[in-house]
Amino acid sequence: MTHGDDGAGRPSGLSRRRLLAGIGGVGAVGMASGLGTGAYLSDRETFPNNGLGAGTVELLVNGELTNGTVAVDVSDIDRGDSGDETFEIGARTNPVRVWLATECVANNGLARELEVDVRVDGTSVTGRYRPLAAVRDDLFDGERIDDGCLDPEDAIRVAVYWRLPAGATDVGGQTADLTFRLYAEQCRHTTEADAEAANPFAARVCDENRCVPCADENEVKIGGLRLKYLGDETIDPLVVRAAGGGGGGNGRGNGNNPPTTIFDATVRPNEEFALDGADSRTNTPGWIGPNIYLDSGGGASRNERTETNIHTSCSVPLGPGDVYGDFEVVEVTTTDDEKVCGTGTGGDGGDTPDDEPEPGPECAVCDQGTGVSLATLDVRYLGADDATVSVVSTKGNTSGELFAGTVSQGDVFTLDGKDVDRPGRGADRLGPEVEIGVGGETVAIHVSCSQPLAVGDAYGDFEIVAGTTTDGEPLCGSEAN
Template structure:
């Protein structure tokens, strides 16, 4: 018997055949087309001015992109204490820092971008330069250290009168440029001429033109490597206008200086070094740059930018140790004669850089008795000279400039009370106890009436700030007490009290037990 399909099944089969013939054939490439991940760009590392206890930095992730053209979602984050990101999901949020940075500290900020399927990450490092007077009270400048930041003229931020400064053009973050700096009135006096990378430091040095001081006005021209002018900046460098660490003039950030009379050389005063503040840069020996006799300096090895190392510095003749501790990349440390129970460094200092397992990475030798010059920015392999404390301290009284101290920059040296030396009346200072070079310690500084200026962990030979702004005040009290404990809430090791209202002198290099004064910022 012949079987036939029901009519409704025949109709359904025909419909399916017709529908199938109408569907397009998918090519294999279109069927498996993969999403391309986005590319995160948090911007170049930067140096920005820190103009007091509160600093605001504009972050910029707009160079991030998605190869498929998909819209991006942004997410910024930082673990840095006291730093807050105003709108972390914006491509250009603000980073707000509500505490003062210590020397050598840097802020790492992470950026994550997503296209809805894939993600990418990038980081930016921001170094905030504390503001310190470089030129004031008609002190002319012999040497000015700057960083090329790549910024346009809107980044200018300084304390000079507006008509003393001009800026035009924009290097647009060019990664490498040629910079020429010269005296405006006498253009033949060239202070610097060379190639500089983004974020790199360079120096305007009067000695380059055979002069003792920079001129009244300095012109800085930034060109691309083909010679096309990108930006021109003019600012005052004679000392009748203040120059401060952290000042920005277009694409230039001030990070250090030496007043005239020293020719840029720390040793020109004739004093012997009691201590040298250095930065660990992680560079190999090719980074060595200084003015000492080549026969007085040697370097071999390469720390290869190791993020954390152990540094040992000692006198090459007597073997006296000046520093012994762990140091992070970019952090400062102090080669200090007091660490070895002396009043000044020896004729030659050896610096060994070791990994944390004790293997030698680099060894450098350089002269430290001032029969050879020492300039800020001198580099000896993986270490760079930042500042110099002369034997017996600095004769200039910070209090001579008027105003009351707001912030004292101190270094914890670990010494007992016998290291105390200062110009204050004996009845104004007291010291008891001995931290015995304990490392680290917990330090609390207060006015004795309930206002705390500092509380935190501090490593040996590390900087910290006694800051009135921490308690919401404009200046420190009449007397400041500093207590040093072995740990938070632990055993008291040393107590020091000294005068901080400027009715008593305060000089660079003053020692109060385990503490050394290295800088002051006043309420005025």
């Protein structure tokens, strides 16, 4: 084994790690020693604890009757390392059909960076080197590897090659394993025409691949994010703030519960980094909050920041593969440690490599100097418990009840300028301020556009999800929206 580096003289952090690329050819008995006697089964009901089909079937690995666990043990793995393991599968007594399948592996950074090539009799069944996670997905439902039945006098040669590229992301502290399963069934028992139906791995689902959607009108709360920086220049430092999801303040810190800094470190091109809801300050333990703001300007004043906003309230879809500016979402988990599904939308902001950004819809910016007046606002309740809410217009000699009722988590209600009482009446518009009363406390939102207001902004337990101007234009979101 050789040890490489990333060209910068830095260790990868992968030393003392153990990767098992095990080949679990389930043939007979003898789990501890790998040796045993042949199995003689009359049906296939024993699968998946036994990988032998009906009839007289004896499976061999490297000439031995065995359950076939062959481990590729990679210790002290470093970027630039590579290796391989070869073994032979044989049959005794009767010709057999043989299927090869993978078992689940953790969907982490190491599984995405480690590259694996599985070759059967010299031919790759993985499309040459591919990420370990992709190999798992491609082979999970089984691949037949015999060439028209394996005769007792023949053998199938399987080679597993692995490598960790020198330019791989540092995934220190992560482990992964790749375990293959073999299934053998006597050729005389099933005709060749029915061979496809004999594959017991077909339509399997890996529990580690199960996921929940982060989308509108569900109760998912995001507890963790892993992002990848796609830019060309090092950010020193990248500062990430999470909007406060409780108290009396909005996501920008204009109230009693300002955003919390949850990440402050140097980030290099193609580097992954994790954000943890445990570091945020919200009304729900472990929740990252309704928004995060990635400031690549080193924490400068607001006017000097280069800021990317990602909505994490699930008011818009969020999942792995989405791109926001220079950042790609790699992994999303809930506060219950469930994996979040990909959205298939690619995100709602920023450029993807080699692609031009999609033009966003025309919208109105609610800020000082824009001349915008708001006619309506749609507000989502984020609190965990049902609450009785009342909203009134305040300041500027205005009054009027805009909403009153009981809301549950995720409910959306509309504030309409037609319900505002003001001297001289004029245009039906909101402003200058509304007060939301809930649980004996009030949350104030400035709605005259003399201060910034955008879709995605959070005010305590409430989030702006839509709005219209008195000219009928939709309200813009905050950067990525």
